[in-house]
Amino acid sequence: MRIAVCAPQVPFTRGGAEILAERLVVELRARDHDTDLVTVPFKWYPGTRVLSQAFLWRLLDLEESDGRPIDLVIATKFPSYAVRHPRKIVWLLHQFRQAYDLDRTELGQFDESPVDRATRRAVHRLDRIALGEARAIFATSRNVAGRLERTLGIHAEVLPHPPQELDYRCDDYGDFVLSVNRLDRAKRIDLLLDALAADERLHVVIAGDGPDRERLEEHARVRGLDGRAVFAGRVDGDDLADLYARCLAVYYAPVDEDFGMVPYEAFLAEKPVVTTTDAGGPLDVVADRRTGLVCPPDADAIAAACGWLLEHRDDARVYGQAGKALAEQLSWERAIERLLAVGTG
Amino acid sequence: MKVAYFSPLPPETSGVADYSALLVPALRRHVELEVMPRGRRRPPRGTDLCLYHVGNDPEAHGWIVEALRRWPGVVVLHEFVLHHLVSGLTLGRRDVAAYLGAMEREAGVVGRLLGLGVVDGCVPPLWESRPEDFPLAGFVLDATQSRGVVVHSRYAEQRVVEAGYEGPVWRIPHPAWPPPAVQPAAIPGPLVGCLGNLNASKRIPQVLDAFVRIRERHPDARLLLVGAAAPLSDLDARVDALGLDAAVVREGYVDEMRFWSLMAACDVCVSLRAPTMGETSGSAVRALSLGKPLVVSDVGWFSELPDDAVVKIPADEREVARLAAALDLLLTREDVRTALGQQAREHARTEHDLERVAEHYAAALEEAAGGPAVREAVLADVALAAADSGVEPGSPEAAELGARLREARIGE
Numbered sequence: 001m002r003i004a005v006c007a008p009q010v011p012f013t014r015g016g017a018e019i020l021a022e023r024l025v026v027e028l029r030a031r032d033h034d035t036d037l038v039t040v041p042f043k044w045y046p047g048t049r050v051l052s053q054a055f056l057w058r059l060l061d062l063e064e065s066d067g068r069p070i071d072l073v074i075a076t077k078f079p080s081y082a083v084r085h086p087r088k089i090v091w092l093l094h095q096f097r098q099a100y101d102l103d104r105t106e107l108g109q110f111d112e113s114p115v116d117r118a119t120r121r122a123v124h125r126l127d128r129i130a131l132g133e134a135r136a137i138f139a140t141s142r143n144v145a146g147r148l149e150r151t152l153g154i155h156a157e158v159l160p161h162p163p164q165e166l167d168y169r170c171d172d173y174g175d176f177v178l179s180v181n182r183l184d185r186a187k188r189i190d191l192l193l194d195a196l197a198a199d200e201r202l203h204v205v206i207a208g209d210g211p212d213r214e215r216l217e218e219h220a221r222v223r224g225l226d227g228r229a230v231f232a233g234r235v236d237g238d239d240l241a242d243l244y245a246r247c248l249a250v251y252y253a254p255v256d257e258d259f260g261m262v263p264y265e266a267f268l269a270e271k272p273v274v275t276t277t278d279a280g281g282p283l284d285v286v287a288d289r290r291t292g293l294v295c296p297p298d299a300d301a302i303a304a305a306c307g308w309l310l311e312h313r314d315d316a317r318v319y320g321q322a323g324k325a326l327a328e329q330l331s332w333e334r335a336i337e338r339l340l341a342v343g344t345g
Numbered sequence: 346m347k348v349a350y351f352s353p354l355p356p357e358t359s360g361v362a363d364y365s366a367l368l369v370p371a372l373r374r375h376v377e378l379e380v381m382p383r384g385r386r387r388p389p390r391g392t393d394l395c396l397y398h399v400g401n402d403p404e405a406h407g408w409i410v411e412a413l414r415r416w417p418g419v420v421v422l423h424e425f426v427l428h429h430l431v432s433g434l435t436l437g438r439r440d441v442a443a444y445l446g447a448m449e450r451e452a453g454v455v456g457r458l459l460g461l462g463v464v465d466g467c468v469p470p471l472w473e474s475r476p477e478d479f480p481l482a483g484f485v486l487d488a489t490q491s492r493g494v495v496v497h498s499r500y501a502e503q504r505v506v507e508a509g510y511e512g513p514v515w516r517i518p519h520p521a522w523p524p525p526a527v528q529p530a531a532i533p534g535p536l537v538g539c540l541g542n543l544n545a546s547k548r549i550p551q552v553l554d555a556f557v558r559i560r561e562r563h564p565d566a567r568l569l570l571v572g573a574a575a576p577l578s579d580l581d582a583r584v585d586a587l588g589l590d591a592a593v594v595r596e597g598y599v600d601e602m603r604f605w606s607l608m609a610a611c612d613v614c615v616s617l618r619a620p621t622m623g624e625t626s627g628s629a630v631r632a633l634s635l636g637k638p639l640v641v642s643d644v645g646w647f648s649e650l651p652d653d654a655v656v657k658i659p660a661d662e663r664e665v666a667r668l669a670a671a672l673d674l675l676l677t678r679e680d681v682r683t684a685l686g687q688q689a690r691e692h693a694r695t696e697h698d699l700e701r702v703a704e705h706y707a708a709a710l711e712e713a714a715g716g717p718a719v720r721e722a723v724l725a726d727v728a729l730a731a732a733d734s735g736v737e738p739g740s741p742e743a744a745e746l747g748a749r750l751r752e753a754r755i756g757e
Contacts (some may be wrong), residue, residue, distance in 0.1 A: 048719050051755045052726035058749045082753065112377075114346050114393045115722070118715025121708050125754050 001071045001344070003028055003035045004062050006080040008042035013210075014234075015182045016261045017077055017093050019164045020140075024074065024091075027332040038062065042079065045109065048119050050096065054079030054126060072343045075134075078123075082130040089343040090134045092144055092156060094258040099123040100151050101256055107186050128152055136342040140259035141281035147258075159338055160284075162330040163261040166237050168268035170320065171245040173313040176203040176230075177274065177306050178247035180240065180262050183210030187254045190219055191276075194299030197223040199307045204251070205243060209234045244269035249309045249316055253297065256280035264330065267291065267323030272316050274305045289315075291323035348710055349388035349418075350380045351409045352398035357383075358598060360541075360627045361400045361423050367520055368706070371699050375707035386412040394492070394714040399485055400424050401622060403433025410434055410485060417490035419713045423497070425504045425623025428476035431484045436464070447484040477620045486510045493713040495706070498646035501623040513716075515709040519625040521634045521697035527602060529610035532594055534565040535676045538611030538637075540604065541628035544575040548617035548642065548660070550583060555668040557587050563676050571596045571607050605631070612682065613638045613675045615668070619660030621645030630697055636690035638675050638682045640668065654688040723756035 005028070007021035021037055028035040040057060044050040057079050062070050063086070075081035077093040098109035099120045110116035131137055131154050139145035139156035148154050181187040189206060193216065196202050206216070206229065213231065220229040235243065244250070250266035253276040263273045263282050273292035275282045288294040293309065295301035309316045352365040372378055379389055386408060388395050395418030397409050410430065413420065435444035441464055448460035456479065462468030471479050486494065486505065491512030496502050497519045505514050537556065543549055549570070556568045570593060574580045584593050596607065608614065608628075614637045616629040621644040629647070632639045633654065641647040643657035650657070656671045658664055675682055695701075727746060736742045750756040 048722040048726070051719070051723045055723065055727065055750070055753060055755060058753050059746070112346055114711065114715030115718045116715070117346050117711035118719045121711050122716070122719055122755050124708070129753055 001033045003033050003072045004038045004070050006038045006073055006075040006083050008080050009039040011041055020161055021076055027336055051122055054082050057082040088134050090137045092137055092139045094144055096123050142284050143281040144258045159335055160330055161335050162332055163264040166241040169245045170270035173248050173316050174246045176205050176247055177249050177251050178243050179206045179251045181208045183208050183212045185212055189216050191299055191302055192251050193220050193229055195303035196225050196228055198299055198303035202306050203228045205230045205232055207232045207235045247271055249274055252282055253279050257282055264327040267327035270320035270324050272319035285326055291319050346393045346714055347377045347391055349392045349395045350378045351412055353405045359405050361398050363627055367522055371703035372706050375703055376710055384408050388416055394418055394710055401427050401429045403430050406430055407434055414488045417492055419493045420485055420489050421495040425482050425501050426476050426480040427485055428472040428479055428481045431481040432472045447481045450483045451479050451481055482508055495709055497625040498649055500645040504623055517705040518697050518702055519630050520699040520702040521630050521693040524634050525605050527606045527609055530606045532610050534567040535563055536567050536569055536611045537613045538569040539615045540571040540608055542572045546618055551665050552615055553583055553587055554665045558669040559672050560592055562673055567592050567594055569594045573598045608635055611637055615640045617642045619644055633689040633693040636686035638685040640671050651692055654692045720756045
């Protein structure tokens with residue numbers, strides 16, 4: 001079968017969405033499907049640009065390529081699912097959250113002007129049309145599916161995906177907490193830095209890069225965390241696997257995150273995850289005192305959680321191993337079987 | 346975004362005033378509202394959009410339509426038939442030309458001639474004799490200058506479209522009141538209630554006729570009639586003539602809490618309407634909220650209520666017989682009353698949920714205020730890229746672009 005996997009590209013940025021799309025292509029090819037990744041750069045600002053950029057997807061003709069039909073399109077996140085195709089399925093990573101749950105928060109994009117308000121509504125309308133055309137919609141987590149149902153009344157089947165391929169292993173329960181994230185405000189790395197300030201025993205390694213890095217480094221400097229907070233920047237797969245293998249635990253507490261592969265990656269390295277009660281998707285798998293610690297979204301609580309794990313490394317191991325059992329249940333075999341069954345049925 | 350809100354409000358006693366009293370606090374959570382005092386015809390500085398609630402009563406809505414005609418905005422059309430309103434705003438102010446213009450827009454030269462007949466006294470006033478044949482909604486629709494219209498039913502939506510309206514039309518359900526905790530009024534006997542203004546279209550004569558039959562099988566049954574009776578309706582005389590004096594419990598206009606208390610006492614509610622003026626019924630929505638078994642006319646908005654939540658009676662020659670049969674069934678079978686009431690409550694909780702309605706309003710208002718500018722901006726972006734790529738206006742490529750924009754509804 002010829003399959004086009006559609007995903008937007010934010011030039012010079014790479015995160016879970018990109019990893020998922022690329023991995024999906026690899027896994028489909030491994031099952032003898034002629035598969036390619038279709039991407040279009042996406043810029044969502046200023047003003048109404050989010051719509052004209054989304055509209056680019058609407059102009060694509062993916063019914064055939066080079067004279068041969070494309071049998072199936074699998075679109076991932078906004079705005080790639082605006083693409084037209086008689087056999088379109090959507091494996092939804094997330095909607096354009098600035099137009100939904102992040103609206104009127106500090107992470108929102110639209111102000112109170114009539115044009116911004118109407119732009120937000122136009123995103124809703126486009127979503128209704130584009131998602132309404134799909135043969136089936138899958139969501140990568142209960143959180144994503146729930147948000148879709150609440151905001152647009154559209155049902156999606158929950159279908160999580162396995163994390164990226166790495167040399168997962170557990171070498172030790174070391175003395176540092178690991179954060180793996182794109183560095184933007186929604187990931188709330190500053191909470192972790194504040195937790196560090198609250199407990200002098202804690203050390204963190206922050207892997208990842210992003211627009212918030214400069215501010216976070218300054219924040220760490222101001223809080224006097226030099227030496228205890230290491231900004232490792234973007235790390236390659238081997239280095240990431242090594243960090244997972246050696247850390248005490250993994251911190252992952254974005255605001256109402258859609259899915260997040262990080263907890264699964266941490267679990268495959270047998271590491272517990274520290275998250276917050278408002279983290280959204282991660283709460284599908286991070287259960288308090290079973291696979292990690294779930295605490296309120298404040299620095300003292302996070303410091304207490306990390307400090308407790310430092311003092312209870314055997315418990316950290318138990319939680320990490322319980323998480324591993326969960327993470328191992330996710331398989332590409334099942335995910336692809338389900339996608340194709342619906343997409344071609 | 347700032348919205349100037351024009352509507353009757355309590356202490357005025359009308360369905361629209363009650364409606365706005367319910368809606369305004371919920372809508373304020375979504376948009377900045379400035380509620381205009383009665384009679385104020387100019388929106389405040391910095392207003393992005395005006396919202397006008399329009400019904401058929403010239404006394405209650407005249408000032409609102411005057412404001413609308415000076416400051417076009419979005420209209421909430423509480424009724425589609427507006428002949429009484431329009432005649433009040435035109436003939437009532439000696440503006441014969443405007444009335445004839447409205448009649449001509451409605452029905453062409455024939456309409457104008459009929460209007461002349463009314464003015465000359467040769468034809469009975471159409472707002473009393475045949476308003477549904479000449480709704481004159483165009484008088485108000487034109488004044489919106491295509492900013493948009495909000496209606497409460499598919500029926501009204503269809504009528505607006507059929508009237509040739511080219512602006513956006515949003516169908517937003519009537520919001521439901523959260524039922525207050527009230528004690529049911531102490532009225533003995535199986536109780537059938539008919540609550541709301543008892544005007545000519547509420548089919549009170551038919552209800553009374555049906556109730557005569559009901560009394561044969563349910564001698565203890567009582568009929569509760571609540572609300573101001575229309576002038577010349579001869580209500581009391583009819584009740585006397587039918588020998589229903591002892592069976593009819595009559596209350597005039599009552600305050601909100603008494604209304605709920607009386608409705609809560611009913612075993613069955615009746616909310617008939619024919620002909621329909623394209624309105625919804627606040628009384629029927631309250632009955633649904635309370636989970637009361639409800640009998641309605643099979644017309645307009647009432648027809649759109651779920652079949653498992655209400656009993657629908659066509660307004661035809663068998664209306665009285667069918668109504669009597671329905672009331673008999675409901676008074677006899679508790680299980681049917683319970684099932685119907687549960688579905689009614691569920692329908693009110695979901696379809697008429699106040700927060701949901703407010704969110705729909707916010708979407709409509711935001712689209713009305715900023716939508717045209719958004720479409721223009723997207724269109725400009727796309728047109729610029731197309732022109733830079735050598736796509737000529739009128740070419741197949743330009744047509745394709747237009748089709749895709751329309752399809753995605755982002756730059757028609």
